Amino acid sequence: xxxxxxxxxxxxxxxxxxxxxxxxxxxxxYPDVEPGYLRSxxxxxxxxxxxxxxxxxxxxxxxxxxxxxxxxxxxxxxYFPTANSFPAMLADMLSGAIGCIGFSWAASPACTxxxxxxxxxxGKMLKLPEDFIAGTxxxxxxxxxxxxxxxxxxxxxxxxxxxxxxxxxxDPQRPETGITSKLVAYSSDxxxxxxxxxxxxxxxxxxxxxxxxxxxxxxxxxxxxRMIQEDKAAGLIPFxxxxxxxxxxxxxxxxxxxxxxxxxPALYVSKIWMHIxxxxxxxxxxxxxxxxxxxxxxxxxxxxxNPHKWLLVNFDCSTMWVRKRSDLIGAFKMDPLYLKxxxxxxxxxxxxDNSLFRSLKMWFVFRMYGLKGLQDYIRKxxxxxxxxxxxVRADQRFEISxxxxxxxxxxxxxxxxxxxxxLLKRINNGRKIHLxxxxxxxxxxxxxxxxxRTTESRHIREAWRLITQLAEEVMQELPH
Amino acid sequence: xxxxxxxxxxxxxxxxxxxxxxxxxxxxxYPDVEPGYLRSxxxxxxxxxxxxxxxxxxxxxxxxxxxxxxxxxxxxxxYFPTANSFPAMLADMLSGAIGCIGFSWAASPACTxxxxxxxxxxGKMLKLPEDFIAGTxxxxxxxxxxxxxxxxxxxxxxxxxxxxxxxxxxDPQRPETGITSKLVAYSSDxxxxxxxxxxxxxxxxxxxxxxxxxxxxxxxxxxxxRMIQEDKAAGLIPFxxxxxxxxxxxxxxxxxxxxxxxxxPALYVSKIWMHIxxxxxxxxxxxxxxxxxxxxxxxxxxxxxNPHKWLLVNFDCSTMWVRKRSDLIGAFKMDPLYLKxxxxxxxxxxxxDNSLFRSLKMWFVFRMYGLKGLQDYIRKxxxxxxxxxxxVRADQRFEISxxxxxxxxxxxxxxxxxxxxxLLKRINNGRKIHLxxxxxxxxxxxxxxxxxRTTESRHIREAWRLITQLAEEVMQELPH
Numbered sequence: 012x013x014x015x016x017x018x019x020x021x022x023x024x025x026x027x028x029x030x031x032x033x034x035x036x037x038x039x040x041y042p043d044v045e046p047g048y049l050r051s052x053x054x055x056x057x058x059x060x061x062x063x064x065x066x067x068x069x070x071x072x073x074x075x076x077x078x079x080x081x082x083x084x085x086x087x088x089x090y091f092p093t094a095n096s097f098p099a100m101l102a103d104m105l106s107g108a109i110g111c112i113g114f115s116w117a118a119s120p121a122c123t124x125x126x127x128x129x130x131x132x133x134g135k136m137l138k139l140p141e142d143f144i145a146g147t148x149x150x151x152x153x154x155x156x157x158x159x160x161x162x163x164x165x166x167x168x169x170x171x172x173x174x175x176x177x178x179x180x181x182d183p184q185r186p187e188t189g190i191t192s193k194l195v196a197y198s199s200d201x202x203x204x205x206x207x208x209x210x211x212x213x214x215x216x217x218x219x220x221x222x223x224x225x226x227x228x229x230x231x232x233x234x235x236x237r238m239i240q241e242d243k244a245a246g247l248i249p250f251x252x253x254x255x256x257x258x259x260x261x262x263x264x265x266x267x268x269x270x271x272x273x274x275x276p277a278l279y280v281s282k283i284w285m286h287i288x289x290x291x292x293x294x295x296x297x298x299x300x301x302x303x304x305x306x307x308x309x310x311x312x313x314x315x316x317n318p319h320k321w322l323l324v325n326f327d328c329s330t331m332w333v334r335k336r337s338d339l340i341g342a343f344k345m346d347p348l349y350l351k352x353x354x355x356x357x358x359x360x361x362x363x364d365n366s367l368f369r370s371l372k373m374w375f376v377f378r379m380y381g382l383k384g385l386q387d388y389i390r391k392x393x394x395x396x397x398x399x400x401x402x403v404r405a406d407q408r409f410e411i412s413x414x415x416x417x418x419x420x421x422x423x424x425x426x427x428x429x430x431x432x433x434l435l436k437r438i439n440n441g442r443k444i445h446l447x448x449x450x451x452x453x454x455x456x457x458x459x460x461x462x463x464r465t466t467e468s469r470h471i472r473e474a475w476r477l478i479t480q481l482a483e484e485v486m487q488e489l490p491h
Numbered sequence: 492x493x494x495x496x497x498x499x500x501x502x503x504x505x506x507x508x509x510x511x512x513x514x515x516x517x518x519x520x521y522p523d524v525e526p527g528y529l530r531s532x533x534x535x536x537x538x539x540x541x542x543x544x545x546x547x548x549x550x551x552x553x554x555x556x557x558x559x560x561x562x563x564x565x566x567x568x569x570y571f572p573t574a575n576s577f578p579a580m581l582a583d584m585l586s587g588a589i590g591c592i593g594f595s596w597a598a599s600p601a602c603t604x605x606x607x608x609x610x611x612x613x614g615k616m617l618k619l620p621e622d623f624i625a626g627t628x629x630x631x632x633x634x635x636x637x638x639x640x641x642x643x644x645x646x647x648x649x650x651x652x653x654x655x656x657x658x659x660x661x662d663p664q665r666p667e668t669g670i671t672s673k674l675v676a677y678s679s680d681x682x683x684x685x686x687x688x689x690x691x692x693x694x695x696x697x698x699x700x701x702x703x704x705x706x707x708x709x710x711x712x713x714x715x716x717r718m719i720q721e722d723k724a725a726g727l728i729p730f731x732x733x734x735x736x737x738x739x740x741x742x743x744x745x746x747x748x749x750x751x752x753x754x755x756p757a758l759y760v761s762k763i764w765m766h767i768x769x770x771x772x773x774x775x776x777x778x779x780x781x782x783x784x785x786x787x788x789x790x791x792x793x794x795x796x797n798p799h800k801w802l803l804v805n806f807d808c809s810t811m812w813v814r815k816r817s818d819l820i821g822a823f824k825m826d827p828l829y830l831k832x833x834x835x836x837x838x839x840x841x842x843x844d845n846s847l848f849r850s851l852k853m854w855f856v857f858r859m860y861g862l863k864g865l866q867d868y869i870r871k872x873x874x875x876x877x878x879x880x881x882x883v884r885a886d887q888r889f890e891i892s893x894x895x896x897x898x899x900x901x902x903x904x905x906x907x908x909x910x911x912x913x914l915l916k917r918i919n920n921g922r923k924i925h926l927x928x929x930x931x932x933x934x935x936x937x938x939x940x941x942x943x944r945t946t947e948s949r950h951i952r953e954a955w956r957l958i959t960q961l962a963e964e965v966m967q968e969l970p971h
């Protein structure tokens with residue numbers, strides 16, 4: 012395929028994409044296929060000679076679409092949203108064409124520089140403390156990671172490296188492996204499973220802090236303080252705490268101001284690295300009314316959220332800020348000759364991963380929506396969630412299982428886990444709307460997350476109509 | 492921006508991209524900017540109200556292009572290639588629009604399934620042993636990672652997990668942290684810096700195996716055997732060896748058959764995990780004449796290369812195969828309720844990371860080129876490298892610094908490192924062609940890698956003309 016054919020095929024693809032997104036709600040949101048469905052639909056080996064482009068395009072409907080879970084359908088209420096906007100798609104097209112790999116400043120200066128400035132733009136939208144903004148006298152700044160899981164791990168590794176460095180500085184004879192085996196990290200029992208996995212990868216103890224329904228599933232300062240004290244008494248070295256703002260099960264918020272102060276002096280004075288994971292909720296902090304949820308950020312060493320979830324920037328774009336760039340650079344720096352260049356290490360840039368030109372899509376989205384447009388988008392989703400909450404609350408058979416703060420509603424039928432599991436299975440088998448469950452205090456709970464860019468009030472009401480209809484069926488069949 | 496406007500802007504973007512790629516060789520390949528150049532060109536904050544799309548597009552030439560290193564210019568000879576093809580770009584557009592996050596089968600079955608089948612297609616193109624193909628009776632299969640660095644780390648973590656499991660099985664009382672501190676991994680001193688970093692991340696010793704120019708920078712079986720014996724005698728536990736096929740400095744190849752047999756029985760019989768990193772060179776193994784370089788794969792536990800380097804599949808697409816899927820699944824499995832679904836864990840699929848629909852671009856590329864088209868592409872690059880090698884060899888002032896096996900030519904002026912450093916600086920400052928250096932046996936060496944899809948013989952000859960012209964200048968100025 013040459014450039015001339017790409018001009019033609021590219022324009023056809025633009026139409027195909029626009030058609031797909033304009034008509035997405037006519038498709039079943041959740042596919043009706045069994046594992047292994049695809050293998051028999053295509054050859055067992057790649058062709059020797061080229062296929063025609065027409066055949067490839069035909070196979071999109073024949074092979075791919077029957078197995079797609081349509082994340083951008085307005086009837087998709089599962090997991091958390093993933094972003095999808097036209098400006099981001101345009102930027103991604105350009106990024107793919109430029110196709111530079113940004114592993115150093117010299118590998119494509121524009122890539123490095125736009126990323127640093129876009130991270131500042133976004134940091135300012137969130138009103139982050141100046142410490143986290145690169146274009147200031149502070150020592151911090153932002154960098155794009157692929158996912159929040161990656162950011163959690165990167166922060167943990169930087170914290171581990173800092174802890175080992177500090178201990179070795181005061182006791183140079185101590186063997187390094189002996190230190191690692193004493194380190195202990197903490198996170199909520201509500202934290203995303205990737206936090207636990209980060210501990211496994213880094214080879215350090217990761218302790219789960221128990222939370223209670225009565226505390227709205229937030230980590231209590233007192234609990235953390237006690238765990239730290241006990242571990243210190245047992246000869247362990249507390250070094251990392253991952254706070255969550257907007258947990259995956261119920262969108263619960265740890266009180267980071269209280270937690271920051273937990274060990275008498277703030278955590279960061281005690282050199283316990285506090286990382287804040289706000290993967291989903293972070294986008295909302297661009298609205299003044301939700302920004303208080305981030306109060307306490309001044310105690311954090313690092314902070315991360317995913318514009319690729321709720322800020323209209325297509326995957327992947329997970330934005331991470333650190334108070335001290337040198338903490339990251341020091342933990343990961345490698346300096347082979349093939350990566351050296353004239354402008355080596357001005358100390359202003361820091362990268363821990365390869366990336367394409369991911370900042371381009373931030374730039375396109377921020378400019379094409381403007382801050383106000385982005386705020387409107389967040390507020391609309393929160394309103395839709397509140398609308399769904401009202402519908403649930405108005406129905407005596409149902410209950411709300413956790414505070415509705417942003418775009419997630421946790422709810423269930425009053426009754427057994429079994430009846431709720433049956434209801435969810437019935438909902439998803441209908442393939443008209445798609446939800447996933449969570450477990451809260453031993454209860455099986457349905458999560459209703461407002462996800463798609465095009466979700467409107469009518470979709471919410473339609474979803475509720477469907478849920479109540481299926482609930483009626485289920486309640487008639489099962490003992491209540 | 493609504494779908495109607497996207498139809499218009501998307502088509503404009505297709506033309507912009509085609510224009511960019513058709514005229515790329517008119518641009519200076521390496522940008523003439525200083526660190527910090529971009530910040531002053533754009534506002535300090537995101538706009539409150541939306542900008543116009545026209546303004547955004549205008550800024551591509553004003554703000555971005557002056558700072559771009561044009562990786563797809565036929566005058567780009569730095570690092571290793573990164574792929575850029577029209578079929579891959581079309582697939583990426585579609586992937587962005589579908590925008591599903593493939594963290595489980597249910598999150599989008601087509602995403603999981605096409606990935607598994609495309610990995611089989613590619614594995615068959617490489618004639619991998621059946622053990623590594625998912626659609627067989629074997630226990631292995633392939634999975635797409637973001638980068639070779641990630642694959643190296645994933646393999647190391649899986650190996651660490653397996654080693655700890657095996658030791659605990661025979662000695663359940665042994666503390667796990669005590670085991671990790673005894674583990675030792677190995678790789679060539681020519682291995683990519685990310686291998687060393689993987690060791691840092693995993694918190695295990697990573698020993699570099701010395702190589703010699705006289706052995707063509709390949710790890711010798713005898714050297715590895717001796718190191719393993721010494722470490723065992725010292726009470727350490729050898730558990731991982733990362734072999735490299737096509738090193739970054741000089742495209743050297745470890746002899747994996749010899750290495751596989753190193754400790755009497757094959758490494759994998761001794762339960763030392765052999766991972767093969769063929770990030771760049773792996774693509775060439777689809778050609779029968781280069782496939783012998785992969786002989787010995789039957790001793791490996793895992794194997795990785797980057798179609799996003801040399802197989803026309805745009806970044807990111809790093810393909811990794813393992814002999815036993817359960818080794819990966821066991822090392823990373825997390826099972827929160829919000830990720831459970833009816834078709835949980837059939838054992839056929841395994842994922843260690845989120846991803847978009849990265850297999851779509853493999854599918855488009857394999858079908859639009861066909862195996863023959865892909866082989867032709869590899870062969871053309873190798874021929875161009877051989878052509879450059881002949882030019883260098885025909886000039887008495889220069890020498891070739893390492894065997895030219897694929898698309899990389901390592902060469903230098905006979906003379907001091909200083910004269911070669913000066914030559915390289917002069918070349919890159921000219922901004923007509925772009926190269927990076929490496930160090931081989933203490934010598935400063937220039938790396939000439941055939942990179943762009945559109946590089947032709949005339950570009951190679953033009954590059955050589957420029958290099959010899961600058962060499963003449965430098966040799967006149969500096970004492971030879």
